Amino acid sequence: MSYTIEPLDAQVHVRDKFINQHGSLQNYIRSIARQDMDRDLARCFVLVDDDKVIEGYYTLNNLSIPSSHWDVAFRKKNKLTYQAIPCTLIGRLAMDSSMQGKGYGEILLFDSLKRAYEVSKTIASFAVVVDSIDQAAKDFYKKYEFHELMDTDRLYLPMKTIHSLISY
Ligand SMILES: CC(C)(COP(=O)(O)OP(=O)(O)OC[C@H]1O[C@@H](n2cnc3c(N)ncnc32)[C@H](O)[C@@H]1OP(=O)(O)O)[C@@H](O)C(=O)NCCC(=O)NCCS
Numbered sequence: 001m002s003y004t005i006e007p008l009d010a011q012v013h014v015r016d017k018f019i020n021q022h023g024s025l026q027n028y029i030r031s032i033a034r035q036d037m038d039r040d041l042a043r044c045f046v047l048v049d050d051d052k053v054i055e056g057y058y059t060l061n062n063l064s065i066p067s068s069h070w071d072v073a074f075r076k077k078n079k080l081t082y083q084a085i086p087c088t089l090i091g092r093l094a095m096d097s098s099m100q101g102k103g104y105g106e107i108l109l110f111d112s113l114k115r116a117y118e119v120s121k122t123i124a125s126f127a128v129v130v131d132s133i134d135q136a137a138k139d140f141y142k143k144y145e146f147h148e149l150m151d152t153d154r155l156y157l158p159m160k161t162i163h164s165l166i167s168y
Contacts, residue, residue: 001049003104005111008044010034014053018096022133025094029057042091045115047108056095056104058112063089065129065156069149078158080126087156088116088125109144113162120159127156 006013008029015033020026029044036042036059047056064084067075074080090112095105116128130146132138132153145165146155 003047003049003055005045005047005108008033008037008046008057012052013046013048014051018054018057020094020097022094025092025133028092029054029094033057033059045108045111047095047104054096055099056093056108058093058108059091060112060116061089061091062123062125063087063129065127065149065154069152069154071150078126085126086124087127087129088120090116090128090130092131105140106144110166113157114166117159117162117166125159127158128162129154129156 015030018026018029029046033042033044037044042059042061044057044059046054048054065087067080067083067085070078070080070085090109093105093108093112095108113128116125119125129149130137130141132141132155138148138153138155141155144157145161146157148155
């Protein structure tokens, strides 16, 4: 079986077999992702097998983060003088339960980071921000050098770090 990552296409991809321990993440790809795509609220990319069955997915969109979520020293060092900082959000990232622990989550994460970096060459983005659904998700992202944003359940990875991660 081989796998590819493609923009979600509800006409082609099989959505209703996707299972995840988090009902909200399971429901999102089955019922909501296509609507968000249609309304230009999120872009969804899916990891599919040869039969176009969705085995994993992530979403990307833009957001701005108040600079107060970074501590003063970080703001000073990075010259974050604006009140709001442009970022890219990975709102959701999930693998089918049967496919977890095989390295595909990491592949999806790096695909999303690479995509975010490429877009940031045209539309500036200081960092990729992730929403973490629970502590396990936080632990997953921290493994890849994401840091916690103050006063939120979100984590971030500066675009400069992403550039260095994907350029070797
Ligand atoms: C998080 C998730 C996407 C990871 O996908 P996956 O395919 O299971 O992860 P991988 O097999 O690619 O693991 C990559 C690495 O991350 C590690 N890892 C995976 N889950 C982890 C966790 N919860 N905490 C710490 N490390 C974790 C793995 O051990 C592996 O490290 P290794 O290469 O050193 O062994 C998947 O488990 C999932 O769908 N979880 C539920 C939804 C979720 O939490 N989504 C993220 C936020 S919304």
